[in-house]
Amino acid sequence: MDLFYANPIEEGLLYRAIESHFVDGRPWAETRFIQRVLEYLDDGRDSVWRDCSSREDVFARCRRLEEIYRSMRRHGCLSYRELLPPAQREMRFLRHMEHEIVVDIGRDGELLLVSGKHRYYLARTLGLDEIPVTFLVRHAQWMETRRAIAHGEDPDLPIEDHPDLRDLEASESTSGHEGPS
Template sequence: MGLGVGPTTRSAVENARMARDVCETAGLTALARTALEYAISRPRLHPTLHWRVAETYYRRRCANDVASFPDAVAPDPFKLEWVSPERIVRHTRREYPPYRDRLEQFGAVQGGDWDQREDPPIDPDYEGPPAHLFLANRFEHSVLYRSLEAHFEDDVPWDETELVQRAKALVPKSTPERVWHECETNAAIDQRCRQLDTLYELIRDDGYRSQRERLGRDPSVGFRHCLRHEITVDIGRDGDLLLVSGKHRLAIVKLLGLEAVPVVFLVRHQGWMDRCVAASASESTHPDLRGC
């Protein structure tokens, strides 16, 4: 019997090729960074140690503009706070999709009218599900929210909801490839609906847990996973919490009437940070100023 190349050997070969390519195109520094990111993305360390190492690494990689403000108002870029779902009324109006490259955006401070304009500009290179399925002047007016409301509160079958009907109507077309979440086929859409049924029942029966609470219980959950899968908001100039990602979970907790949900904060408006500097953080009840 001949000795073939097993899966482990093939993986090692592929990793060696990737390392060679990175080194040739970007140099040893990029190779070291890639290797470190690879290690951090697989939470094999003790959860506490993994979190400390990963947090230190990504703190150096993210925008972290807030670090330039006085300590009294400079929030941790990765802080998590429990807030009332009712405080999240609108989507952010930064360029859509605002969650792209989010790991690099934590702690960013940006000026401009992005928090107040009617509609966000769409990235011309964006090829994902149509934004009109998810965006509206108010979150609860969106096709997504109305469809989940119809299904979970009025027992409307998924196939009769506006979201699923629109998504399935897009499947035969050449673009976009993904019509909802990662769905490209009707079967995938049906599977997505079943996943949402399961998620709804889980939150209804067990309550809402932050991704960080899962850290240590689930070996697949690490620092990057936590940041990507928490409900994420921007903060407008007046302190408004503007939804970036986590729209399905936010819709479910609103429908269930939960009093609080954990969120992480991505981009803050320059005007908000200026207001924080001018005011006393200790006198504010805003969730972004807790712990400052």
């Protein structure tokens, strides 16, 4: 758990390693995250980071992150589904979801990162303005807020430009307007 989770995320070992490697140019082996992963493997853990079970696996995973970083630098952050051929996009939906950046939404609209930490951290390191995310679970209280907004009520929350309200804004701008007379 200490490898991947921190609040705020900028204090986490994985985030710091990605930032340190890609921004500061520090070799992976000199980051505290990789040192800790290697310590866990040396202590006899079977697998530690994305099923890494050896030093070679760990540095292969680092090379894979470098490939993803280069791709994101060139093309931005694409959803995993966008990277697949169209015929494969609907197949094995749940398997593809594990590669997406997935967020849940808390009671007051806070975005809670569920999966896709590596890609999210890379996108932040690159300073990307927008990234595709998949909303998985919405808190019941947030759903009440969404319903209120959909019915034209003004919520008592600071939610301007909330990414989970864009669909309501789009339907609001197209509903209730008559065409030209």
